[in-house]
Amino acid sequence: MNEKDLDLLKDSGNIMDDILANPFGEKGDSAMKAVSPEQESRPVKLVDVLPEENRAKAYQLAEQIDPKNHQAMIMYGTQAQGKLLSFSHAMLEHVQKKDVGEIGEIISDLMKQLNHVSPDELRAEKPSLLSRMFGKVNGTIQEVLSKYQKTGAQIDRISVKLDRSKNVLLSDIGMLEKLYETNKEYFQALNIYIAAGEIKLEELHEKTIPALKKAAAETNDQMKFQEVNDMIQFADRLDKRLHDLKLSREITIQSAPQIRLIQNTNQALVEKIQSSIVTAIPLWKNQVAIALTLIRQRHAVEAQKQVSKTTNDLLLKNAEMLKTNTIETAKENERGLVDIETLKKTQENLISTLEETLRIQEEGRTKRRMAEQDLAAMENELRIKLLEIKGN
Template identity: 75%
Template sequence: METSINTTEQSTTKPKQLIDVLPAEHQQKARDLAKQIDPANHQSIITYGTAAQSKLSTFSHSMLDHVQQKDIGEIGDILSDLMKKLQQVNPDELQAEKKNMFSRMFSKVSDSIQEVLSKYQKVGSQIDRISLKLDHSKKTLIGDIQMLEQLYEKNKEYFQALNIFIAAGELKLEEIQTVTIPSLRQKAEQSGDQMDYQDVNDMVQFADRLEKRLHDLKLSRQITIQSAPQIRMIQNMNQALAEKIQSSILTAIPLWKNQVAIALTLVRQKKAMESQKQVSQTTNDLLLKNAELLKTNTIETAKENERGLVDVETLKKTQSNLITTLEETLRIQQEGRMKRKQAEQELSTMENELKQKLLHLK
């Protein structure tokens, strides 16, 4: 009965150790590492876990450099330039020319068509160059996504390494507090030797430094946890940009070229028919063709004008993910503050208990 009561009390007061949630392979590594922690080695606490932390520092600098070098604005400027070029030659210009054909009796129709065609060819070559830039930007974004995936895996490796260091430190700290210190205290009480009392105090001080070191490692672990969603957010933004670029290259530009080509072809066909028909018949045909062409192009133009470059759902999802990330970060930070306050209270209690014990021993 007493055993069950003690077990219940320990489960409510003793925090769950990290080793309990690690895979079996990592648990064994943590136990082996715990055995290597030597209280007699004064440098053991200073160097403990520094290998993993140094890798984390290198990773953090690499990630920061990558974000700073990412010029999203340049891609946005290229897309804006593309939209401006698409608007420079509008098939509606050809329709406007047709409205004046009858009044000018076809005297300058050929010249006007050639002017628009020349303008189209010039802008078309500029759009082709922009397409090459966009394609290069898309490849760069895709390469960045792959590099970020590698960074994500490295961050995961550092997280696992920190888990092993923390778990090993917790095991060693528990051993010192529950076995080593009580054993040294019992030895000092039996011998009455002042050096034995000093050994007790030295071990208590080592346990305190180890606990502080574990707290630092836990902070580093928290950084790796926060880095994971940050990397994914950057990847998602790059993916969205790459998809938008591909949509512009494969959809917007070919559609624009097709519309202009269709409009030019229709005008030329109209001119050929006008030369073979009487003015009255040509006038009737022009009215019908213009109405049909105007309807088709107006509908197509309206559809394209109403079509947004970025879906609202995409923006909603991006904002929702950002808000969720911020809320989760705040929650984790709050939990960290509560745990540190609890640790400080426990340390204070331990310090008072040690003072009382030392006074009692004297």
């Protein structure tokens, strides 16, 4: 919306007076405004539902309508329609220039950045054997932390853009409120024009035209009949002009919800941006910080558990070794230098050896005695043989 269009929104308190000051478009500048919903559902006579001040203006304006001024009838209400045309153009230009796509792209970029750090990366999981061997756990935490810090810086820059966009939208909401009030003024001004025209039209049909017909009939003057026809034609043109003004008023009626719709859209965007700045972004940062802290705590606990487990295992092994050594030592201390069983076995072996020796000796003596007897027999036999040889 350019500066010329914005001028339509200035001095809104004088819009009604400016429009009504020149009802027949002779000269001057003007703007327009809207009307309340009650006036839209009017009874048969619009003038009866106008506010008291506007009703008085309508009657004053109706008295200024001159059937003999054909040019005035053509221009009746055109300045209000002209201002309405400028207003509609300004509003259309504003809507065309209102590119919410940029804000949508900023919010979309924000959502991408919020999803950049995957929740799965922040999940506290037990490290694998390879991770523990090659020290990947701490490396992963540092990578996630670095990614978070980079993403956080980008989100901060997006937050600044969102804040600027929010301020622009708030400014537009204020400007649209002025547009709404201006449209309301145009609506009320058109109601006065239409009410004045209806008052004059009613006067023409109920008083002026019947009076002219009566005068023409009484005088039978052809010029009087022409005056009647001229007045009927004027009334018809006035009726058509009122129809055009009613169409213009319909534009103001439709403009009111359109302006409110744009305002509501801007308000929704402002609330979305505000929610992102003061709620979503801090909540995201807090949750990520908490998740990273919990991961550090988990790994610290895991390390402590590992130390405790190693210590406990060492203590158990030492205790088991101490128990074994103590028992073995006690057993050895209680044993004699030579076991009784060993002595028994040795004695048994010794007795068995002695018995075996005695047996062998006995067998030897027996064999020697037998050998002696054999030797004696052999000697005696030899001696006998020798004697026999000598005798021969």
